[in-house]
Amino acid sequence: MGSLLILLKEKPLHFLYVPGWILKGKHYFKKRVTDNTELEITVLPFRKSVIDYIHEARNQNRRVILATATDERIAVKVADFNGIFDEVIATNEKINLSGEHKLERIKELTPNQEFDYIGNGSADFPIWRRQCEFISG
Numbered sequence: 001m002g003s004l005l006i007l008l009k010e011k012p013l014h015f016l017y018v019p020g021w022i023l024k025g026k027h028y029f030k031k032r033v034t035d036n037t038e039l040e041i042t043v044l045p046f047r048k049s050v051i052d053y054i055h056e057a058r059n060q061n062r063r064v065i066l067a068t069a070t071d072e073r074i075a076v077k078v079a080d081f082n083g084i085f086d087e088v089i090a091t092n093e094k095i096n097l098s099g100e101h102k103l104e105r106i107k108e109l110t111p112n113q114e115f116d117y118i119g120n121g122s123a124d125f126p127i128w129r130r131q132c133e134f135i136s137g
Contacts, residue, residue: 002044003074006037026069026096034071041074041081050118054084057116065089067106069098069123099123103130 007014014036021029054064066085068075075090089105091097097105103126106115117127 003033003037003039003071006039007033011036026098027091027093030069030071030091030096031093034073039074039077041077044078046082051082051084053118058084063087063110065106065109067097067102067117069096069102100126103127 004018017032018029021032057064063086064084066075066079066088068078068088068090070078070090072088072090072092075088079085079088087109089097089102089109095101102123106117106127107130117124119127
């Protein structure tokens with residue numbers, strides 16, 4: 001949502017393109033918004049409690065994956081900025097990595113393993129139903 005607001009502020013006439021982008025799918029919409037904006041990662045509000053939880057997981061030698069429905073270019077920037085993730089999976093040109101799609105991808109990466117999942121919305125419910133510890137970010 002932040003990137004869309006930046007786009008509409010910096011390029012208000014792009015508002016006219018948004019309906020067409022959405023009609024082509026969420027993954028396409030996110031790609032086009034990211035193509036047309038420059039999100040400043042350093043000003044994002046990272047929650048200290050979430051960062052602390054991730055550090056604790058890393059101290060226990062647990063694998064930490066950033067799994068997000070955000071466009072993968074933004075997700076990689078977030079991961080690089082924080083330096084605490086072992087891997088990044090995100091929305092790309094082919095799929096909107098949300099809900100069941102995200103759960104399927106996480107299960108591919110963690111076969112027959114329990115995992116903790118920090119989420120922030122209703123699209124995360126399929127994952128919360130499957131995972132071992134409920135954590136709200």
